[in-house]
Amino acid sequence: MTDTHTSSSDVLLEIRGLNKSFGGVKAVDEVSMDLRAGIVTTLVGPNGAGKTTFFNLITGELTKDTGSIRWLGQKIDRIKPYQAARKGILRTFQDLRLFNDMTVEENILTSIEPMSFPTFRTRAQRAEQQERVEYALERTGLADKRHTLANDLAYAERKFLSMARILATDARLWLLDEPASGLDPQSYDRFLDILRVEVKKGVTVCIIEHNLDIVISISDRIAFLDRGRLLADGDPETVLNDPELTAIYFGERA
Amino acid sequence: MEAYLLNLAILISIYSILAVTLNFIMGYAGIYSLAHAVFFGIGAYASSYTALNFSASIFITLPVAMAIGAALSLVLALPALRVRGEYFVAASLGLQVLAVTIFSEWKGVTGGIGGLIGIPPVNIAGLEIYKPGEFIFLTVVTLIVVLVVINRLVHSSFGRSLQAIRDSESAAAAFGKNVPLIKTISVVISAALTAVAGALYASYLAFINVESFMLDTSVLIMAMVIIGGTGTQAGPIVGAALLLLLPSVISYLDFLPQTEIGSIQQIIYGLGMALLMIYRPGGIIGRKKVTSAGGSK
Numbered sequence: 001m002t003d004t005h006t007s008s009s010d011v012l013l014e015i016r017g018l019n020k021s022f023g024g025v026k027a028v029d030e031v032s033m034d035l036r037a038g039i040v041t042t043l044v045g046p047n048g049a050g051k052t053t054f055f056n057l058i059t060g061e062l063t064k065d066t067g068s069i070r071w072l073g074q075k076i077d078r079i080k081p082y083q084a085a086r087k088g089i090l091r092t093f094q095d096l097r098l099f100n101d102m103t104v105e106e107n108i109l110t111s112i113e114p115m116s117f118p119t120f121r122t123r124a125q126r127a128e129q130q131e132r133v134e135y136a137l138e139r140t141g142l143a144d145k146r147h148t149l150a151n152d153l154a155y156a157e158r159k160f161l162s163m164a165r166i167l168a169t170d171a172r173l174w175l176l177d178e179p180a181s182g183l184d185p186q187s188y189d190r191f192l193d194i195l196r197v198e199v200k201k202g203v204t205v206c207i208i209e210h211n212l213d214i215v216i217s218i219s220d221r222i223a224f225l226d227r228g229r230l231l232a233d234g235d236p237e238t239v240l241n242d243p244e245l246t247a248i249y250f251g252e253r254a
Numbered sequence: 255m256e257a258y259l260l261n262l263a264i265l266i267s268i269y270s271i272l273a274v275t276l277n278f279i280m281g282y283a284g285i286y287s288l289a290h291a292v293f294f295g296i297g298a299y300a301s302s303y304t305a306l307n308f309s310a311s312i313f314i315t316l317p318v319a320m321a322i323g324a325a326l327s328l329v330l331a332l333p334a335l336r337v338r339g340e341y342f343v344a345a346s347l348g349l350q351v352l353a354v355t356i357f358s359e360w361k362g363v364t365g366g367i368g369g370l371i372g373i374p375p376v377n378i379a380g381l382e383i384y385k386p387g388e389f390i391f392l393t394v395v396t397l398i399v400v401l402v403v404i405n406r407l408v409h410s411s412f413g414r415s416l417q418a419i420r421d422s423e424s425a426a427a428a429f430g431k432n433v434p435l436i437k438t439i440s441v442v443i444s445a446a447l448t449a450v451a452g453a454l455y456a457s458y459l460a461f462i463n464v465e466s467f468m469l470d471t472s473v474l475i476m477a478m479v480i481i482g483g484t485g486t487q488a489g490p491i492v493g494a495a496l497l498l499l500l501p502s503v504i505s506y507l508d509f510l511p512q513t514e515i516g517s518i519q520q521i522i523y524g525l526g527m528a529l530l531m532i533y534r535p536g537g538i539i540g541r542k543k544v545t546s547a548g549g550s551k
Contacts, residue, residue, distance in 0.1 A: 059428065085430035097425035099418045101485075110414035114430025117439065118412040165429065 018067035029228035045225035091175035098150040111165040136168035267393040271451040273478040273490030281485030284420035289346035295467030297452025310374035323449030331441040357464040369463025483537030
């Protein structure tokens, strides 16, 4: 499938010939792809297509077998997850992985504190931090729950806390692993609004999503993965109207 | 009677320091160490050796004990913190066994099995503190200082990083936390403060040998933390007081056969631990039952 996307925006992340196998199974098979700045790229594909593995390779949670990953032109093949985060690549997890025994506010605060050593901060620095926390709380509607332990939140609130952690940072690339799955319609709208506002501000998003309504309403670009291979990478209409891909997506494999 | 209570109070405050410093890594960073008595011992031997051979001034013995405790904790932290939690427990157990051997064999420094005798009292700017009535102030003030330091750390970005790592290592790393480094720093801080307790203990008793720094002690300190309340401020102190008072209380109960006191005590410990873990897994001070929602790895 040809690339019909016409945006001239810069490439943030350039992936070439990426491979990863687990035992004999190719989880990611020769994937080459660009994540362009300021747009939403959606990864779609059936379960086990390699979408989460793809995220894990970018953030260094897993080490690739072969291929190259470049961030703003610089090789980041051997990067560790904390280094990826410090470069501005942040992610959410499908199983959320909240800091369960910390409050909502502490969850957000600790997500914008990457330093390792006990550090002193000036009043101004602390105020700036608090401002970012407040922004994330307000956008996700969690302000009333700021002192609640993450463990005690309801399902949708937990999903929004996962978003709030990333929202408070100044990361340039967000890798979102099924952030909207299981949300009610009202929460969908809030989620979409959060995403639109941040993308407008310049955040680049790569999102794994199954709900086709959401896929259609947010995607600037869709990448279709199946059994580790990138079958299509292009604008939403083209990809979603391809009968072959639709068949694979709905499990009607030929 | 008064001397007896005073002695008990001093021991409770020293053990409280041990429990509080273990709780720092256990309750906030999720690092379960069975080698806490090792750093207690290192502090005791290092400060005693310094006091016996160089100077008994607290301004020399304490920093020496802390520095050596911190440096030697790297032996445990550097290799062990790169692996998963269970392995750290095993590695710390190994270190504990190894350390007991060194404590009892390295005659030149530790005095071997016989230990060190005639350890000079604490000397603060020429003032010697050895009377229990005075020493209690020293241990209580030290305990308060340790509490303040740990309290400040726990409520700083560093403390939040530790708790984030405890709750989900992979998510902490995904938000820029250098997990092995942060864990290592926490172990080093804990070991340095633990060594302070060792230094006080040695100069108070004026005699130490390996028996105070064996696996039993590590287990006892861990029991103090768990029973009192892991990850709480007051829990470790409550646990330390309770476990040190228990033997005395039991020995006051006349109806118990005096020769069996030891085993009765063990039964009470064991039973108490088991019941507590079933009904109040968070410890006496801790939150009631911890419900676990969502899978965090």
